[in-house]
Amino acid sequence: MKIIKPRILKGTRDFMPNQMIYRDFVMSKLKTVFEKYGYEPLATPAIEYFDVLSGKYGDEVEMLLYRLAYRDGRTLALKYDLTVPLSRVVAMNPDIVKPVFKRYQIQPVWRAEKPQKGRYREFTQCDVDAVGSASVLVDAEIIAIINEMMVSLGFQNFEIKINNRKILDGIAEYAGVSDKSKLVCRCIDKLEKIGVEGVKDELEERDIPPNAIDKIFTILSLRSKVGLDTTREKEATLNAIEERLKEFDNPRQGVDELRQINDSLKCLGVPDANYSFDICLARGLDYYTGPIFEVVVKEANIGSLVGGGRWDTLIGQFTGREIPAVGTSFGLERLIDAMGMLSLLPPGQTKVQALVAPFNEDLMMQALTYVSQLRAADIKAEIYFEPDSIRNTMGYANRKGIPIVVIVAPDELQEGKVAVRNMQMKRQEKVDIANFVTRVREILTDENT
């Protein structure tokens, strides 16, 4: 027999039971919040026609599409994100957007990247989008969801950065380099990372004329103190940007949208300390057209945990008729990685609540009826099938973190009882067989409160 060496593609992972518990935990929180805001689930295939995905993201990203060598080798690809498949669904079912289609979607996506910290080839995106409305109130709602989500997961110091593509384009227009708008955006996006001089150098290298660079920086100097602004400071920043760019329609509109978002967020109860307007935020994907946002947790240092924005023209690429849309994407793995680093993940490595431990083979059948009784009472219970020694049984329960062990042994049975051991408290008591399920339930609820 030929032995195949077991291995796994770089950038993909197996999720063991203890990790799945965390994934389920975070996903259920996400679903709860999404549904609370009226969004409904959708799923799409892993495989799409290549031309459906191609040309939507941008030149660099195009290389990262996973193409499938099916038939001619170029007609299919694995999905790269959940937004383009959604736009395809809407293009095929245009009626669902009357008046608005609000969906969430939690599925894996694939990117042909070189993996590194916080970056995988297969990972799970958790998207919420609203399709059909051009109202900036929806943008605010998405940001409110992001905020509630981050708070609900236990993050204390996070920052929702908000900007607008229209303002970014305006900066390039103001500097007289509209044709290089994308390039300019990419450079100023790095301000935080490489500093003012770094950005200047990079702009020079890309042949942006010195006077244009100066003009770009007169706008960037209006940048607010990220994350620390009060409402009034935010308004002042927006006003200053608007004043500087007032001769250009597009950026003026962009500023106005942010102002409306700011007002809406106040009504939606999003604290000022949790978001900021950052005119350096760019986002790489081509399909964003209006407000864009991103969440960074500085302590975690694994890039953005959440990213999104308005994408009003994507669906039009399929139908010729534009349908406005806005939404965001949560990176499941990055959220969990960050929560792990900040100790925000709940303890507990198993969901099993009770282990029934027969003392010897002769008591196995009896033990089966007991474990069955526990399950009938909706207690997650398993039986230890190898009654080799009570020591090993306890060791197993301990390793796995099972809170209660029900010992079925001759001494107790003679009195019509079983032993119920609370592992955490190291307390053990004899309980009448008639009552042991109730007793187990009591111990479990005591512990959980």
Add this chain to the structure above:
RNA sequence: GUGAGCGUAGCUCAGGGGUUAGAGCACUUGACUGUGGAUCAAGUGGCCGUGGGUUCAAAUCCCAUCGCUCACCCCA
């Protein structure tokens, strides 16, 4: 795609030309005859990633290759 670093026990790593390759943790067994996180003792476990080269001698130096990690680009 560009660049850097690392591959030694199940895990984290030491050893950086010279007998038979080490430690901690984990695992197995025992002290403990019906009880798990502790302690102590003993034990199992290695083609030193793979292939070639230099050398009297290679885990150690050189080359290649594979794998992993990190950074750039871009992104969740």
